[in-house]
Amino acid sequence: MTITLMESPSQTLQAQIQGQVITPEDPRYDEARLAWNRKVIQHPALIVVVKTVDDVQTAVTYARQHNLGVAVQGTGHGNVRPADDCLLILTKEMNGVTIDPIAQTAYVEAGVQWGAVLAAAQERGLAPLLGSSPTVGVVGYTLGGGLGWLGRKYGLSLDNVLQFELVTADGQRRIASATENSDLFWGLRGSGGSLGIVTSLVIRLFPVTTVYAGNLFYPIEMATDVFRHYRAWVANASDELTTSVLIMNFPPIPELPDFLRGQSFAMVRGCFCGPVEEGEKLLRHWRDWQAPLLDDFKTIPFTEAATISNDPIDPLPAFNSGAWLSELSDEAIEAIVRYGAGIDGPSPYIFAEVRHAGGAIGRVQPDTAVFGNRDAEFVLSVVGVAPHAEAHQQLVAYTGELKEALRPSLTGGVYMNFLEGVESQQRIRDGLAAGGYERVSQLKAQVDPDNLLRYSFNVSPAKM
Ligand SMILES: Cc1cc2nc3c(=O)[nH]c(=O)nc-3n(C[C@H](O)[C@H](O)[C@H](O)COP(=O)(O)OP(=O)(O)OC[C@H]3O[C@@H](n4cnc5c(N)ncnc54)[C@H](O)[C@@H]3O)c2cc1C
CATH class of the missing domain: 3.30.465.10 (Uridine Diphospho-n-acetylenolpyruvylglucosamine Reductase; domain 3)
Structure with a gap:
């Protein structure tokens, strides 16, 4: 006698696609549901690692038939809403x-x-x-x-x-x-x-193959002056110059050199994509002003673009927030420096950074795309590490206070890429x-x- 076992719906789906279907019972499930941002804890009903466009179509049809929402993850650096009880599509194997x-x-x-x-x-x-x-x-x-x-x-x-x-x-x-x-x-x-x-x-x-780029480190005590000097620097900056100014609080981790470990700095970073000699001239604004503690602005191949910010590669439980600023007024600078460096003790932020936008970004007609806030020149990005809910709540409250202090200089707009979680869910209109x-x-x-x-x-x- 032959016994025919019925296929489960997920087995049927697996037979129809080139990628992999991963159910909660699968030993691969716990690793597959991780996002780069380790703060995101998600329990999808089903995970589909897609390999082809057909796989995506089949997965979406399956989700509709089984009354499941569909979440998509490339790397999990962004975080809007955890992919709970839905079909999570992972695109990481579509990598041509x-x-x-x-x-x-x-x-x-x-x-x-x-x-x-x-x-x-x-x-x-x-x-x-x-x-x-x-x-x-x-x-x-x-x-x-x-x-x-x-x-x-x-x-x-x-x-x-x-x-x-x-x-x-x-x-x-x-x-x-x-x-x-x-x-x-x-x-x-x-x-x-x-x-x-x-x-x-x-x-x-x-x-673009070569740029003049890097970072200047100044003592944290000089932060207000550095931000003001930055404001003057970028007031008439050419489009070739894209920069930021920030308070950086390096964590006390053994991977960092002594000079940086647990230390805070006021920093200027950026990239000039015009002729190198012109980039060097532009840096005189800083070098002739005050000698930085560390100055690694130099000519680099653009292949090394990631060394400008040296962002963490390994996953982190990251907190992100931000807002568009109408101006870098003295009051705004004071608030960013105060909250960036810490009020009654160390700041919970790894960094509080103001990036200079404008240039070609601002010259696009507003109705070209739904993306908004093109007329604002500065965008604030604050990042902290939140290994548990309490740390996250502290960061939310602290950022609320910072934004209150910044209120006169906020446009009311947000840059969605710099938000996450509940704030991202609530502020979408302000990003458009x-x-x-x-x-x-x-x-x-x-x-x-x-x-x-x-x-x-x-x-x-x-x-x-
Ligand atoms: C270390 C770090 C550095 C960053 N630097 C910058 C920066 O310099 N400039 C900047 O603008 N932003 C920056 N960001 C923000 C980043 O752009 C956003 O977090 C972005 O959403 C990440 O996209 P992702 O695909 O890597 O992440 P994911 O979390 O996988 O995706 C982000 C969002 O896009 C959706 N999505 C992903 N793939 C697809 C798809 N194929 N179809 C439909 N929707 C999809 C997801 O559902 C999710 O809502 C940075 C973030 C981090 C953590």
């Missing part, structure tokens, strides 16, 4: 990158991290618009904006997407570009993953262009009326 040196573009699949695009593009003398970390995912970064060290010269990453390929919640594969589904193209650029699952994109590359939320919500009603994709930026479908 193809450079077209003639068109100066890159075709990039959904799971690719910036470091891979940088390496491939630099071999052809070209540069992508990556941010400070090479391990951040191209897609998540780009859907939220994408502010990197070439930003003032060439704009945001999302301003340089030529085409998205995506799968919408109905399982359809679509192209979104200036000429095809142009409304989706508009909406994808700023609204995160709320409109579809991006399977690949085509982005512009730029002829005027009227953008309503329009993207109409689009959402067309392509995802049941809000299957509800784990990324929080856009509800409009009532039709």
Whole structure:
């Protein structure tokens, strides 16, 4: 007698795709559900590691049939809402990158991290618009904006997407570009993953191979003067210069050299992508002013772009917040320095950084994409480590106080890539262009009326 065992639904799904289906009973489940941001604790009903666009379509159809929401994770650097009780798509195995040196573009699949695009593009003398970390995912970064060290010269990453390929919640594969589904193209650029699952994109590359870049370290006691001197420096900065000023509190960890371990500094960092001699001249503003404790601004190959910020590569329980600033007034500087360095003891932040935007970012017509706040020149980013709920709550309260102190200089807008969790869920309207939320919500009603994709930026479908 032959006994035929019934396949479970997840086994049926596994038989239909090239990637892997991982259930909560699977020994791989606990590792697969991790996000880079270790603060994110998530328990999906099912995890699907996709390999192809067909896999994505099949997974989405399965989720719809089984009444599951769909979350997507490239690397887990961003954190809006944990992927609980849903189908979590992991894109990390869709990692193709193809450079077209003639068109100066890159075709990039959904799971690719910036470091891979940088390496491939630099071999052809070209540069992508990556941010400070090479391990951040191209897609998540780009859907939220994408502010990197070439930003003032060439704009945001999302301003340089030529085409998205995506799968919408109905399982359809679509192209979104200036000429095809142009409304989706508009909406994808700023609204995160709320409109579809991006399977690949085509982005512009730029002829940059060498930059004048690095960091200046000043004593923390000089922080107010450093911020004011910075304000004067960038007042008429050329587009080739993209920089930031920050309070950095290096943690007391053994991996750091003595000079940095547990120490705080006022720092200036940045990247000049014009002629090197001009970059050197620009740095005189600092070198002729006060000798820094450490000055590593120098000519570097753009392959080393990640050394400018030296962001952590290993996963962390990170807290992130931020806001657009209308100005770097004396009062704003005072608040950032005070909260950045700590009030009645050490600051809970690893850093409080003000990045200089503007330039090409601000020259894009506001209705080109749903991304908002292009007219603000400075964006604040604060980052702390929150290994447990109490530390997170402390950081939330501390940041609330900082923002209160900064109130006169806040535009009311936020840069979604620098937010996370509850704040990200609550502030989406403030991250978008005027009227953008309503329009993207109409689009959402067309392509995802049941809000299957509800784990990324929080856009509800409009009532039709
Ligand atoms: C160390 C560090 C450095 C950073 N530096 C910068 C910087 O210099 N400039 C800047 O602008 N930002 C920066 N960020 C912020 C970063 O851009 C965001 O956290 C971004 O969301 C990360 O994207 P990801 O794909 O790596 O992460 P994920 O958490 O995997 O994804 C982020 C969001 O995008 C969605 N998403 C991912 N892939 C897809 C897809 N294929 N289709 C649809 N939706 C998708 C996810 O659902 C999630 O909502 C930094 C963050 C960190 C932690």
